[in-house]
Amino acid sequence: MIGIVGGMGPRAGLDLAHKVMELTPAQHDHEHLPTVLASLPRRIPDRAPYLRGETSVNPAEAIADILGQLDHMGVTVAAIPCVTAHSAPIMTRVHERIREDGLRLKLLSFVEETIAYIQRSYPAASCIGSLSTTATIAFGVLTKPLVSAGFTAVVCDSEMQSRFVNETIYDHTYGLKADADPVTDRAREQLQQAVRQLSAKGADAIILGCTELPLALPEAEFEGVPLIDPTHAVALALIHHATRGDALLEARVDAQLAAHP
Amino acid sequence: MIGIVGGMGPRAGLDLAHKVMELTPAQHDHEHLPTVLASLPRRIPDRAPYLRGETSVNPAEAIADILGQLDHMGVTVAAIPCVTAHSAPIMTRVHERIREDGLRLKLLSFVEETIAYIQRSYPAASCIGSLSTTATIAFGVLTKPLVSAGFTAVVCDSEMQSRFVNETIYDHTYGLKADADPVTDRAREQLQQAVRQLSAKGADAIILGCTELPLALPEAEFEGVPLIDPTHAVALALIHHATRGDALLEARVDAQLAAHP
Numbered sequence: 001m002i003g004i005v006g007g008m009g010p011r012a013g014l015d016l017a018h019k020v021m022e023l024t025p026a027q028h029d030h031e032h033l034p035t036v037l038a039s040l041p042r043r044i045p046d047r048a049p050y051l052r053g054e055t056s057v058n059p060a061e062a063i064a065d066i067l068g069q070l071d072h073m074g075v076t077v078a079a080i081p082c083v084t085a086h087s088a089p090i091m092t093r094v095h096e097r098i099r100e101d102g103l104r105l106k107l108l109s110f111v112e113e114t115i116a117y118i119q120r121s122y123p124a125a126s127c128i129g130s131l132s133t134t135a136t137i138a139f140g141v142l143t144k145p146l147v148s149a150g151f152t153a154v155v156c157d158s159e160m161q162s163r164f165v166n167e168t169i170y171d172h173t174y175g176l177k178a179d180a181d182p183v184t185d186r187a188r189e190q191l192q193q194a195v196r197q198l199s200a201k202g203a204d205a206i207i208l209g210c211t212e213l214p215l216a217l218p219e220a221e222f223e224g225v226p227l228i229d230p231t232h233a234v235a236l237a238l239i240h241h242a243t244r245g246d247a248l249l250e251a252r253v254d255a256q257l258a259a260h261p
Numbered sequence: 262m263i264g265i266v267g268g269m270g271p272r273a274g275l276d277l278a279h280k281v282m283e284l285t286p287a288q289h290d291h292e293h294l295p296t297v298l299a300s301l302p303r304r305i306p307d308r309a310p311y312l313r314g315e316t317s318v319n320p321a322e323a324i325a326d327i328l329g330q331l332d333h334m335g336v337t338v339a340a341i342p343c344v345t346a347h348s349a350p351i352m353t354r355v356h357e358r359i360r361e362d363g364l365r366l367k368l369l370s371f372v373e374e375t376i377a378y379i380q381r382s383y384p385a386a387s388c389i390g391s392l393s394t395t396a397t398i399a400f401g402v403l404t405k406p407l408v409s410a411g412f413t414a415v416v417c418d419s420e421m422q423s424r425f426v427n428e429t430i431y432d433h434t435y436g437l438k439a440d441a442d443p444v445t446d447r448a449r450e451q452l453q454q455a456v457r458q459l460s461a462k463g464a465d466a467i468i469l470g471c472t473e474l475p476l477a478l479p480e481a482e483f484e485g486v487p488l489i490d491p492t493h494a495v496a497l498a499l500i501h502h503a504t505r506g507d508a509l510l511e512a513r514v515d516a517q518l519a520a521h522p
Contacts, residue, residue, distance in 0.1 A: 001301075010282055010293040014275070017298065021271055029302045029438050032271040037278065037298040038334075040262075041290045073299070073330055177290050 002238050003075030003105065005066050006039035008047065008082035009177050012211030012231070013039045016081045019235035025252040033242045036073055038066050047084040048135040048170075060090045064097030071103040077241040079108045079234050081211045083132055086111050087139035108237050110230045111145050114207055117233035119149070122205050122226060127152040129203030129225075131194055132210045134166045142209045154201040156194050164190040169212055176212040183216045191216050199225045263499050264336030264366065266327050267300035269308065269343035270438050273472030273492070274300045277342045280496035286513040294503045297334055299327050308345040309396040309431075321351045325358030332364040338502040340369045340495050342472045344393055347372050348400035369498050371491045372406050375468055378494035380410070383466050383487060388413040390464030390486075392455055393471045395427045403470045415462040417455050425451040430473055437473040444477040452477050460486045 002020060006013020017037045026032045044062045049055050063080060070078055085091065086109060098107060118125060128151045130142040137143070143153035156165055168191055169176050174184040191213065198206050205226040208214050214229040221227055236257065243249040263281060267274020278298045287293045305323045310316050324341060331339055346352065347370060359368060379386060389412045391403040398404070404414035417426055429452055430437050435445040452474065459467050466487040469475050475490040482488055497518065504510040 007290070007293070007295075009290040010296075014279055014282060017278070017300070018275055021275060021300075027433065029268070029270040030307075032268070032300070032302045034268075034301045034303060035271075035298075036300070037296075039278070039282075039293070039297070040295045041293045042295060046291075069334055073334075172288065 001034040001036065001073070001075045001077075002242050003067070003070035003073075003078035004035065004037045005044075005063055005070070005078065005080045006037050007041035007044055008080070008085060009212060010039050010041050011215060012081040013037055015211065015215070016079065016231050016235060016238075019231055020238055023232075023235050023256075024239050025249065025256050031249060033239065034074075036070055036075060038070060040066060047082065047087070047090060048133060051084070051087055051089060051135040051139060058090060058093055059085065060093035060097065063090070064094050064101065067094070067098065067103060067105065067107065068101055071105045075105050077106045077108060077238055079110065079238060081110070081231060081234070083110055083141060083209050083211060083230065084136045087136065087141045089139070106241065108234060108241070110211075110234055111142060113237045114142075114209075114228060114230040114233045115145060115149050115151075117236070118151075118205060118207075118228060125151070125204035125226075127154060127202045127204050129154045129195075129198030129201065129206040130209045131156070131165055131191065131198070131206060131213055133169055134161055136209060137161065142207055152202075154198055154203055156197050160194055160197050164194045168216070169210055176216055188216050192222065195222050195225065195227070199223065262295040262297065262334070262336045262338075263503050264328070264331035264334075264339035265296065265298045266305075266324055266331070266339065266341045267298050268302035268305055269341070269346060270473060271300050271302055272476060273342040274298055276472065276476070277340065277492050277496060277499075280492055281499055284493075284496050284517075285500050286510065286517050292510060294500065295335075297331055297336060299331060301327060308343065308348070308351060309394060312345070312348055312350060312396040312400060319351060319354055320346065321354035321358065324351070325355050325362065328355070328359065328364060328366065328368065329362055332366045336366050338367045338369060338499055340371065340499060342371070342492060342495070344371055344402060344470050344472060344491065345397045348397065348402045350400070367502065369495060369502070371472075371495055372403060374498040375403075375470075375489060375491040375494045376406060376410050376412075378497070379412075379466060379468075379489060386412070386465035386487075388415060388463045388465050390415045390456075390459030390462065390467040391470045392417070392426055392452065392459070392467060392474055394430055395422055397470060398422065403468055413463075415459055415464055417458050421455055421458050425455045429477070430471055437477055449477050453483065456483050456486065456488070460484065 045059045146153040207228045306320045407414040468489045
């Protein structure tokens with residue numbers, strides 16, 4: 001059974017549940033994978049203010065409480081659709097709580113699954129750009145593991161990052177968290193500028209490193225540069241884990257992964 | 262907290278979660294309503310074979326077990342996105358179990374909320390058509406309550422019902438439960454024929470009375486006849502219930518309902 005700790009933001013959780021369903025090679029209702037989406041935005045404090053030191057309430061506690069409820073319902077593999085929540089101060093505590101509370105579920109990482117997906121799908125890529133919140137960049141959530149995996153990591157200049165990326169995610173009038181259905185033209189155009197800057201810096205592929213970004217940039221590539229959607233990578237990994245032991249689906253999933261990594 | 266017993270089929274559950282989010286007048290992540298979607302297709306036996314007497318396993322038991330888990334997580338208002346599950350042999354037992362198990366959540370009915378929505382939005386309508394599975398029609402799931410509410414109820418002729426409606430929902434190659442993303446042309450065209458027949462029989466509005474149908478007929482009206490999406494009606498009702506007591510959202514929801522019922 002798949003578990004999704006949603007609500008960070010709410011659309012990102014739904015997007016992961018949708019991609020799990022879309023990418024599952026099911027032919028009948030009963031072949032779709034059991035999935036519980038817990039979208040509880042008010043229970044989980046905002047990640048960025050905690051990382052900036054503006055509050056001492058670590059969102060890891062609420063995330064771990066929800067993982068506990070999912071574990072209790074029978075969830076065996078889970079994911080947290082929020083890249084900022086994968087920063088060390090939050091994710092280290094989540095994993096501590098998983099151990100302390102004796103949870104049996106396996107928690108997949110958006111960062112590790114995204115890097116594994118790039119290695120499988122773009123074996124020639126060496127320089128990877130990241131678009132993400134300023135908090136994610138400050139904590140090296142994507143860049144540190146990319147460098148450890150042997151990639152060169154590039155991010156936007158600070159002016160572009162603060163005005164064209166972070167603001168596009170958070171702005172209360174045109175931003176993705178406020179108004180992503182449909183995404184505003186302004187949001188999309190500003191992010192395209194940021195993609196062009198990363199491309200000019202030599203990125204062979206660009207990670208849409210905030211789960212809201214694929215809502216604004218849904219295309220597989222932009223001006224020749226592949227855009228990597230971590231939610232797609234994690235959906236494939238969740239399906240892979242959730243189908244182990246189910247001979248019929250397992251064979252279909254393996255064939256699908258071999259054909260379209 | 263909103264609970265959704267999904268998996269019947271899986272896309273219908275996701276569709277309800279998506280509509281709840283889309284219709285919530287939220288301006289920030291934290292204003293979105295806490296929602297748990299439990300999409301567990303394998304745990305719930307298919308509804309139609311039980312209603313046809315081909316198995317004695319009432320899907321009500323699995324549905325009630327899942328409602329119990331949602332209640333335990335703190336869900337206060339829930340819905341079951343499957344019109345066929347609202348037939349008396351299933352829904353009566355679900356309500357018995359809710360009482361026996363002492364659940365505190367309120368379960369909204371797709372049938373009652375859809376009829377209330379038609380009364381609010383189309384006060385002049387007197388004859389209502391229903392498109393649904395043959396099992397739903399045989400048990401009068403929609404037609405009996407429509408007649409009790411003072412409407413004339415019309416359904417398709419049996420040939421049209423069996424070949425163009427039921428088969429379009431269930432067929433393993435082109436049907437909605439197998440292949441709804443995107444919906445096949447054949448599925449959409451056959452359902453349009455059925456809509457035309459109900460319109461010719463005098464329907465002032467047509468209920469898309471199987472939660473898969475709005476995936477194939479997403480438009481608000483077809484050839485001048487309003488198409489009623491029960492999932493839209495239930496999403497509005499869930500939002501209404503879940504925001505009582507939250508002064509800010511309550512006022513916005515009331516204004517929204519007054520402006521666009």
